[in-house]
Amino acid sequence: QVTLRESGPALVKPTQTLTLTCTFSGFSLSTSGMCVSWIRQPPGKALEWLARIDWDDDKYYSTSLKTRLTISKDTSKNQVVLTMTNMDPVDTATYYCARINAYFNWFDPWGQGTLVTVSS
């Protein structure tokens, strides 16, 4: 069974850096084709794809957020980390991680999500 779980701070201040961790089980990020993506959802709004990291350490970022995002992985710990710099109240959202196969680019399954509020 594949599961993913997000963790990180529930509250960050404007201008701070957010660090989120996705801990997963049931698959390995050293397996060819395996990838993990981050997606966010502001309250009451739609889903926005943020970043992806592949089994071979290729990394992809949202064009609009590219300068603020960094994605990395620790294969031995089954973890993927996303950092977002210079947080702003508009970044308040639920942040999800999800598994994706590089050859079939749909997201399945998703973690439960973690709500991050940006406020002073």
Add this chain to the structure above:
Amino acid sequence: EIVMTQSPATLSVSPGERATLSCRASQSVSSNLAWYQQKPGQAPRLLIYGASTRATGIPARFSGSGSGTEFTLTISSLQSEDFAVYYCQQYNNWPPLFGPGTKVDIK
């Protein structure tokens, strides 16, 4: 960049009735389209991929159709657990992009 639209924004349906949701892409995405269901307070769940293939464990009352720019998700007979928001997502072009969603609520 591709623009994804969904209609209607809200669909009010009685239990047992049929629901038809639409998703449109501003340019062809072939059959590279997925549908997700999201219930309040929950993560999205994959329903359909490849425009028409049900994901594992998804009931047969959910069906997807279409290709190119026009897609449809049909729920043949709405059950109480189907009232949710539904999102389409294209994965033909980079980056992956979600539609704005259709909320299916109880009439």
